[in-house]
Amino acid sequence: MKLYNYFRSSASYRVRIALALKGLDYDYLPVHLVKGEQSAAAYASVSTSHLVPTLLDGDAAISQSMAIIEYLDETHPQPALLPADALGRARVRAIAQDIACEIHPLNNLRVLRYLTHDLKLSEDDKNRWYRHWVESGLEAVERQLAAQPGRFCHGDAPTLADCCLVPQIFNAQRFDCRTSHVPNVMRVFEACMALDAFSQTQPSACPDAA
Amino acid sequence: MKLYNYFRSSASYRVRIALALKGLDYDYLPVHLVKGEQSAAAYASVSTSHLVPTLLDGDAAISQSMAIIEYLDETHPQPALLPADALGRARVRAIAQDIACEIHPLNNLRVLRYLTHDLKLSEDDKNRWYRHWVESGLEAVERQLAAQPGRFCHGDAPTLADCCLVPQIFNAQRFDCRTSHVPNVMRVFEACMALDAFSQTQPSACPDAA
Numbered sequence: 164m165k166l167y168n169y170f171r172s173s174a175s176y177r178v179r180i181a182l183a184l185k186g187l188d189y190d191y192l193p194v195h196l197v198k199g200e201q202s203a204a205a206y207a208s209v210s211t212s213h214l215v216p217t218l219l220d221g222d223a224a225i226s227q228s229m230a231i232i233e234y235l236d237e238t239h240p241q242p243a244l245l246p247a248d249a250l251g252r253a254r255v256r257a258i259a260q261d262i263a264c265e266i267h268p269l270n271n272l273r274v275l276r277y278l279t280h281d282l283k284l285s286e287d288d289k290n291r292w293y294r295h296w297v298e299s300g301l302e303a304v305e306r307q308l309a310a311q312p313g314r315f316c317h318g319d320a321p322t323l324a325d326c327c328l329v330p331q332i333f334n335a336q337r338f339d340c341r342t343s344h345v346p347n348v349m350r351v352f353e354a355c356m357a358l359d360a361f362s363q364t365q366p367s368a369c370p371d372a373a
Numbered sequence: 374m375k376l377y378n379y380f381r382s383s384a385s386y387r388v389r390i391a392l393a394l395k396g397l398d399y400d401y402l403p404v405h406l407v408k409g410e411q412s413a414a415a416y417a418s419v420s421t422s423h424l425v426p427t428l429l430d431g432d433a434a435i436s437q438s439m440a441i442i443e444y445l446d447e448t449h450p451q452p453a454l455l456p457a458d459a460l461g462r463a464r465v466r467a468i469a470q471d472i473a474c475e476i477h478p479l480n481n482l483r484v485l486r487y488l489t490h491d492l493k494l495s496e497d498d499k500n501r502w503y504r505h506w507v508e509s510g511l512e513a514v515e516r517q518l519a520a521q522p523g524r525f526c527h528g529d530a531p532t533l534a535d536c537c538l539v540p541q542i543f544n545a546q547r548f549d550c551r552t553s554h555v556p557n558v559m560r561v562f563e564a565c566m567a568l569d570a571f572s573q574t575q576p577s578a579c580p581d582a583a
Contacts, residue, residue: 211516212471223460227474230466237459249447250433256440260473261422264437268478277505288492295487306421 164189165219169196170369173330174228175216180326181232183360193371244323255317258324262331266300297340308347329355374399375429379406380579383540384438385426390536391442393570403581465527468534476510507550518557539565
């Protein structure tokens with residue numbers, strides 16, 4: 164398999180974690196977002212969305228990080244990244260989506276650029292926007308985790324939800340967001356970072372890290 | 374089952390479509406977003422995220438529209454809302470996420486309020502923001518559909534992807550977004566709207582519609 168991705172893209176990091184948890188080898192193909200390589204012709208022929216990550220499995224190109232992780236879980240079932248029961252699976256997907264649909268889309272690079280370039284917001288306003296959505300969004304995740312605490316987001320093994328949580332905390336820390344109000348989130352973050360699959364795939368460990 | 378939802382919430386509409394496609398009965402429990410009922414104590418005891426929709430199945434509360442639809446598909450498999458093959462499932466989830474992670478989060482009510490109330494953007498700038506993300510986001514969906522055209526988003530039966538596409542087009546039309554540049558998207562939208570499951574659950578047909 165081949166993974167088009169970018170060291171600092173949190174959607175890319177989610178997939179790197181999943182591949183590592185499953186012990187799957189892949190070629191790391193960097194796409195430099197700040198240089199705009201995701202919109203260049205070479206990558207547009209691979210990715211209809213012009214977004215990272217894209218997983219190539221043979222001739223098939225798969226986009227969207229959560230869809231990629233579910234695909235990996237279906238094609239390489241062990242270790243499972245979703246629980247066996249329908250309610251558990253729903254809870255894991257909901258936590259992942261609390262992050263991937265409610266927090267991250269508001270704070271990715273192209274949105275921040277639109278705020279400052281097109282809407283002429285100041286750096287201060289942009290940073291206030293960033294922190295608002297991270298800090299309030301993590302509160303919702305905190306309530307989910309507090310309602311049914313486990314070592315990880317769901318029970319005693321990492322799942323799709325943890326693949327989404329850890330990269331979001333990296334983003335939070337990079338932008339100096341408050342995390343003291345989400346103790347369960349941070350406890351799970353620490354449990355994840357004790358595992359090689361999370362620590363060895365982090366942005367600073369990537370081949371394209373500056 | 375019971376569905377906490379709001380007529381104009383596109384995430385709610387996604388789940389109404391899925392329930393209708395599967396022929397499942399449910400109690401419709403309105404949560405008035407404009408009045409702030411999603412943050413009131415009565416609903417907070419049901420929903421940790423303070424978002425609609427929430428599906429109650431017996432004692433279990435399930436949040437996040439895509440997680441709810443996958444849960445419905447696992448617990449009531451016919452008619453299937455995801456293809457049988459892993460690559461097809463990945464494609465359907467990716468199209469759904471191209472909408473639910475890339476377009477809709479930027480345009481929901483609380484985000485628009487933050488733009489105007491907190492960042493003091495004008496109505497014109499807010500509308501420009503709205504249209505920018507809808508029109509550019511639909512281009513990515515258009516490229517997905519054009520690459521592998523079918524009667525619906527994926528093949529000849531509606532899936533999770535169609536449950537997400539139709540409500541997004543309702544939002545696009547409500548805010549006068551351009552759709553002439555996405556002919557495959559609009560062709561699929563029309564095919565969906567010819568089905569009762571899509572037309573009879575649309576916002577204007579809901580019990581809480583103004």
